[in-house]
Amino acid sequence: MARYADDMQYRLDKSLNEAEQYSRLNNIRVRGVEDTNSKEIPKETTEKMLDLIEQKMKIEIDGTEIDIAHRLKKRVRGNRDIIVRFTSRMLRDDVMRSKKMLKGTGVYLHDDLTTPNQTAYDSVRLKKREEVKDAWVRRGNILFRSHTDVVKMVTYDDYFYWTDLPWPNK
Numbered sequence: 001m002a003r004y005a006d007d008m009q010y011r012l013d014k015s016l017n018e019a020e021q022y023s024r025l026n027n028i029r030v031r032g033v034e035d036t037n038s039k040e041i042p043k044e045t046t047e048k049m050l051d052l053i054e055q056k057m058k059i060e061i062d063g064t065e066i067d068i069a070h071r072l073k074k075r076v077r078g079n080r081d082i083i084v085r086f087t088s089r090m091l092r093d094d095v096m097r098s099k100k101m102l103k104g105t106g107v108y109l110h111d112d113l114t115t116p117n118q119t120a121y122d123s124v125r126l127k128k129r130e131e132v133k134d135a136w137v138r139r140g141n142i143l144f145r146s147h148t149d150v151v152k153m154v155t156y157d158d159y160f161y162w163t164d165l166p167w168p169n170k
Contacts, residue, residue, distance in 0.1 A: 003160055014156045020114045021140040026067070026086045027112035028096060032105070035071065035079040045069040049084050056105060057098045065091055083112055111137040116159060123162040124154055 004010040033048060046069040053061050067087050071080040086092040099109040113121060121142045125135040135144040142154040154162065 017114055017116050017156060021117055024112040024114070025139060026089050026092050028084050028086075028092060029110045029112045030082040030084060030107065031076060031110065032079060032107040033082055035075075040071055042068055042070040045071055045082055046084075049082065052107065053095060056107075057095065057101045059091075059094060059098060061091065111140060113137065113140065116156075117142065120154060120159045120162050123165060127162065127165040127168060129168065 004013075030049065030052075033052065037044070046063070046066050049066060049069045050061060050063060053059050065087055067085040069082055069084040071082055074080065086095070096109060096111075102109065117137075117140065121135065121137055124132060124142055124144050131146055133145045133147045133149070135142065137143070143151060144154065145151050
């Protein structure tokens with residue numbers, strides 16, 4: 001909270017981040033699905049995701065269980081990421097639990113995080129490797145395991161600590 005001149009702005013930013021993250025709980029972010037058509041429409045993207053979930057992950061799903069799937073504008077290694085919004089959080093959680101079925105395919109599933117949460121997660125995961133054994137996200141919450149096997153949750157109050165740390169030398 002040291003960056004904030006007043007407590008009101010801090011509480012507002014924290015509340016906005018929490019509300020935005022809550023609104024993303026039915027979403028997943030998918031990386032690595034081939035992007036051959038720069039004009040791919042959401043219907044085509046949704047069909048690709050239905051095929052991926054049914055064929056590779058062996059989860060029965062119909063077209064009504066995905067509210068929308070669309071590509072993001074920014075390219076990552078040639079492909080644009082996909083945001084998938086499920087109509088059911090339970091189905092979304094089933095898909096996330098089954099993501100290990102995609103091992104070796106080059107396709108990766110992640111929680112759809114707000115910008116502050118993604119920055120904090122990247123910082124926890126990459127900046128203090130001597131202290132952080134593993135880091136993960138569960139329903140928008142950032143957790144990590146220390147080398148002493150203690151699991152801790154990163155709160156919004158911890159974000160500046162993590163994001164202000166220097167990036168490790170490459």
